[in-house]
Amino acid sequence: MMTITARMKNTGSIGISDRIEIYILIENATNILHSFNDRYVTLLPGESRVFTTTYAPYNSSFHWIHAVPTYGNVAEAWGIFYVTPYAEILPEIPPGPPGAPIITFEEEFGFSNITLEYENEIEVTKGQSYLVYLFVKNTGYGNKSLKNVMFFAKLTGIPFDITPNKIDKISVDKSGMFLITFNVPYRIDTGTYSMEFTVKSDERERGGKINIHVKDLDIKELVERIIENYLYIIQKTKQQIEEVSADGKNVTLANWYLNKAEEELESAQQLYNIEEYEKAKDRLDVVRENLEMSIYELAMATIPMVPFLLPGYISTILIILISAAVAFVINFWYLRKRQKEKMIKKI
Numbered sequence: 001m002m003t004i005t006a007r008m009k010n011t012g013s014i015g016i017s018d019r020i021e022i023y024i025l026i027e028n029a030t031n032i033l034h035s036f037n038d039r040y041v042t043l044l045p046g047e048s049r050v051f052t053t054t055y056a057p058y059n060s061s062f063h064w065i066h067a068v069p070t071y072g073n074v075a076e077a078w079g080i081f082y083v084t085p086y087a088e089i090l091p092e093i094p095p096g097p098p099g100a101p102i103i104t105f106e107e108e109f110g111f112s113n114i115t116l117e118y119e120n121e122i123e124v125t126k127g128q129s130y131l132v133y134l135f136v137k138n139t140g141y142g143n144k145s146l147k148n149v150m151f152f153a154k155l156t157g158i159p160f161d162i163t164p165n166k167i168d169k170i171s172v173d174k175s176g177m178f179l180i181t182f183n184v185p186y187r188i189d190t191g192t193y194s195m196e197f198t199v200k201s202d203e204r205e206r207g208g209k210i211n212i213h214v215k216d217l218d219i220k221e222l223v224e225r226i227i228e229n230y231l232y233i234i235q236k237t238k239q240q241i242e243e244v245s246a247d248g249k250n251v252t253l254a255n256w257y258l259n260k261a262e263e264e265l266e267s268a269q270q271l272y273n274i275e276e277y278e279k280a281k282d283r284l285d286v287v288r289e290n291l292e293m294s295i296y297e298l299a300m301a302t303i304p305m306v307p308f309l310l311p312g313y314i315s316t317i318l319i320i321l322i323s324a325a326v327a328f329v330i331n332f333w334y335l336r337k338r339q340k341e342k343m344i345k346k347i
Contacts, residue, residue, distance in 0.1 A: 005052045008067055008077065010043040016069070017042040022053065023066040057083045113140040114199060114206040122210065123225070125217045127186040130226070131288055132210065133233050136167065136199055137175040146170040146201040151178050153197035158212060159183045160195070163292045164299035170201075174247075176302070177240050179233075179295045181288065182212060190214050219277040226284050227272065230265055230291065234258065237294055249301040257294035261287050 004024075010016055018041070024034040036053040057063065067077040117135035124130045138146045149167040153160070160182050167176035178199075193212045198205055237258055245251045264287045271280035 003052060003054045004065075007048050008043075009048040010045055013045055015042065015044040018069045021068045023068070025064040025066060113138065114146065114201065114204045115139045116199060116206055116208055118208065118210065120208070120210055121213070122182075123213045123215060124182060124184045125215050125222045126184060126188055126190075127217060128182075128184045128222055128226070129285065129288055130182045130184065131229060131233055131291060132180040132182065133236055134178040134180060134199075135175050135236070136170060136178065138170045138172050140172045144172065146176075146204060149176060149199065149201045151180075151197060151199055153180075153195050155193065155195040155212075157188060157193050158185070158195075158214075161292075163295050167299055168303045174243065175240070177237070177295055177298070179292055180210075181292065184212075184214060186217075188214055190216060219281065220275075223268070223272050223277050223280045223284065226281075227265065227269060230261070230284065230287050233291060234262060234265070237291065237298070240298060241294075244298060244301055251298065251301050253297040254294045254301060257290045257297060261290035261294060264290060 008020065020037075020041070022036040023032050024036075025032050034053070062080055063083050065079040067079075069076070115137045117137070119132050122130065122132060134151070136146070136149055140146075146167075147169050149170060150165070151162050153162075160180055163179045163181070167178075170176045191214055193214060195210045195212065196207070197210070198207045237254075241251050241254050241258065244254075264283055268280045268283035268287060271277075271283060
C-alpha cells in the first residue's frame with residue numbers, strides 16, 4: 001500500500017465551494033486505478049487544500065492524478081508522478097490525455113528521495129570495535145534537498161555509536177555519510193545480531209538492516225579485517241571530502257583528521273607485517289578515532305553559516321549598558337582614591 005498526499009490550490013480570482021473527486025489513473029491516464037471523494041470544502045483565492053489517500057500501485061510507472069469538481073463552473077486539474085519501489089532513473093514523462101493541461105508537482109517543486117549504500121553483512125570478533133559506513137544519497141529530482149537527515153536504530157547486545165548525529169542538508173545528486181561504530185563486548189555469545197535502522201529526513205525515510213556475525217577472537221584475522229575495512233572507508237571518505245570541497249565548503253579539519261588516520265593505518269600495517277598484532281590493534285583504535293572526527297568535521301562543514309546580527313535597538317542598549325558599567329568602575333575607583341587621600345591627611 002502507498003500513501004499519497006496532494007495539494008490543490010485555488011489559482012482563480014473568486015472563491016469556490018465544492019466537493020472534489022480525485023482519480024488516480026495509469027496507462028496514459030486511460031485506466032482508473034483508484035478514486036477518492038474529498039469532503040465539501042470552501043477555498044478562497046490563493047487558499048490550498050491538502051488531502052491524503054491510500055492505494056495499491058502494482059508496478060513502476062507514471063500515475064496521473066485527476067481532480068474533478070462535482071458542481072459549479074470550476075476547471076479540472078491534472079498532475080503526474082512516478083511510482084517505484086526502489087531508486088532508479090526517472091524516465092521521460094509521457095504525453096497525457098488529449099487536451100489535458102499537465103502540471104507536474106516535480107516540475108514546479110522537484111522531489112527528494114533517499115538511496116542507501118552500506119554493508120548489510122559484517123563479521124566481528126569479541127572485544128572488537130568495528131566501523132561501518134552508510135552513504136545517504138539524494139536521488140531525487142529538481143531542487144528538493146533532504147534536510148535534517150538522522151539515523152535511528154535498534155540493536156540488542158552490542159553497543160554502537162553514530163557520527164554525526166545529524167546531516168543538515170543533502171542536495172539532489174549529492175550524498176552524506178554516517179559512520180556506525182559497533183563496540184562488541186568481550187563477554188558476548190557468538191552468533192548473529194541484527195540491527196534494524198531507519199534514515200529519516202523532514203519528508204522522506206528509508207529503512208535497512210545490518211546482520212552482525214560475532215565470532216571468537218582471532219587477533220591476526222581481526223587485525224587483517226580491520227585494516228581492509230579502514231582502507232575502504234578512507235577511500236570513501238576522500239570521495240565525500242572532494243564532493244563537499246567542490247561545493248566551496250571548508251574541509252580543512254576533515255582532511256587533517258583523515259590524513260592522521262592514514263598515517264596511523266600505515267603504522268598499523270607495519271606492525272601487522274612484523275606480527276605485532278596487539279600493538280597493531282591498539283594503533284587501529286587511533287585510526288578509528290580519527291576517522292570518526294573526520295566524518296564529524298565533514299558534517300559540520302556542510303552546515304550553512306548564518307551571521308549573527310543583533311537588531312539595531314538591542315545593539316544600542318548594549319552600548320549604553322557597557323558605557324554605564326565602564327563609568328561606574330571609573331567613578332568607584334576615583335572615590336576609593338579620594339577616600340585613601342583623606343585618610344593619609346588625617347594621619
